[in-house]
Amino acid sequence: MLDTYERNINYLRISVTDRCNFRCVYCMPPQGKRWLDHDDILTYEELLRLIEVFNREGVTKIRLTGGEPLVRKGIVEFIAAVTALGRIKDISLTTNGSLLPPLAKDLKAAGLSRVNISLDTVNPASFARLTTCGRLEDTMKGIESAMEAGLAPVKLNVVLTEALTEKDLAYFVELVYRHPIAVRFIEYMPIGGRGFGGGPDIATVKKMLNEAGRALLKPTGTVRGNGPAKYYQFPRAQGAFGFITPISEHFCSACNRLRLTADGKLRPCLLSNDEIDVKTPLRNGASDRELAELFHAAVAAKPQGHSLCRSSGFPDFERTMSQIGG
Template identity: 45%
Template sequence: MPDKLIDKFGRVHDYLRISVTDRCNLRCVYCMPEDGMEFEREEHILSYEEIAKVVRVLAGMGVTKVRLTGGEPLVRKDLDQLIGQIADIPGIQDISLTTNGIFLAKKAEKLKAAGLYRLNISLDTLRPERFGLITRGGDVAKVLESVEACLRLGFEPIKLNVVLMKGVNDDEIWQFIELTERNPLHVRFIEYMPIGHEGDSWRNKYYPLNNILSQCEEKGWRFREETPAAGNGPARYYRVEGHQGTFGLIHPVSDHFCETCNRLRLTADGNIKPCLFWSDEFNVRKWIGDDEKIKELFLQALDIKPENHEMAKVLAKHEPQHAPTIRRMSQIGG
């Protein structure tokens, strides 16, 4: 049995996204139900040592890039210790973090010293009142403070993730692109996705991204497509003439990018997810310490990984071939 992480469609997987917790200090409208949710008990969550053991096995199978996520990864104590453990694993070349940014300003320096390379910061609006509504109580000033702190510390790239929602924040596109004028920021607009949603309520907020470029032209901005910023993200990047940073478009629903997918996911409770959208999972936790069994499980996960996530079928109300996940995004890892 070959050890390299190559699926039956020839896609090489060198990227692992690890959720370190399903807990979060915010309750974003697209991530959690309004009344919150039941979190995993602490004893069911992978320890840092267990995570590092899994990463060590996968590094031997060709994984070179790791992203830590949640929930909100910075609600877990001493995350820099895990980053340090992963950074010491031979073969790991890149460690990144996805965060809502609320706690980041005070922790960024220690995280960078431990070996963190890159940051994705979720920021769906620049308006304080609207931020409070989207996150159900968050303070946008703390996120902006974190962005400034990370610019000072020299993180590169710093990506701002903006989930565009029709009638909610789709009137702020220009303000976000203007952030890239004087700062080397990479703003990524992301389509609203039906992850773990019951029914069709998500459709009311779905905003396709295919008209953003034409709107830029109407504004009189000259722009060109850019080579992607560091990392394995699916965005297509563009730079407005004279701007230091870029903006990117990630449209998983209207224009899926599955043919180049190179990632696997490990949930906080120890489940391998070969595809974000589908329900298939393989629990690896009980096998930690048995490297050969861990290899076998990841290869099994790859063997059933579908060719694409078929979100567009869900949008068009066509029946998908696979069962969509019932887990919310915070339970899977953003």
């Protein structure tokens, strides 16, 4: 479905829970957040119905997020049910990776195509500070299990914070030479967390990668997923580096997504507080056509772009990143 600015909206990011086993500093405040009550979260049956309805309006790709989606019981069976619909061409998932090892093969068998795993540093102490309660070794095992299960391409999401060092970049350079993995550097977006501050900018990261790789990164084709990252590759490397710049270089003109929060709100734009309630009509007996009209309303409300930039500051967001689904 085309929006007001001729963008084809065919991608839905679905938050299946606001809960997470980490407390990443840029994702939620230090005191944490009050979790949604069980009854406030859309059931898997409700999500399946919305996926069917929205698919008829053009959605062919979904990504499951949280919180941490793997903390929700029944996630493997839910993915199998989405696959069984036979209508969604691409199912992916964003995770911190810590819970992946016992689930990776089952997720792949259920129909999950690939995963994005958050890994902002490979320094155990810095990782523990960033995540508050996470262990680096758990996430590293999750990455290994994803590659072994064939959830390809595995993508690593690296938020640019002061935790990122030359040693991290040297590790990532070695990684992409050895494995067909995509390491994506993401500008920090201040949505409800307490930040970590002081991270390098994209230009600096590229320069440091070139020095660590002793070669020049060259632009390469889009890595599977068709997201906002611009990809570069070293000669003879199996993997690639991606750069995602929501603040310094907006990619709104190519944005093809809506977001559905765990409590049933459609968000036309991540960087806006605007939401459309679909849970209440859904639970009050709305027809498929009425639910489709809410999807149309969200598409129509999608702005041409956001106006965030570091020089003008950032607005107050009513929800943290963990509550939105990223």
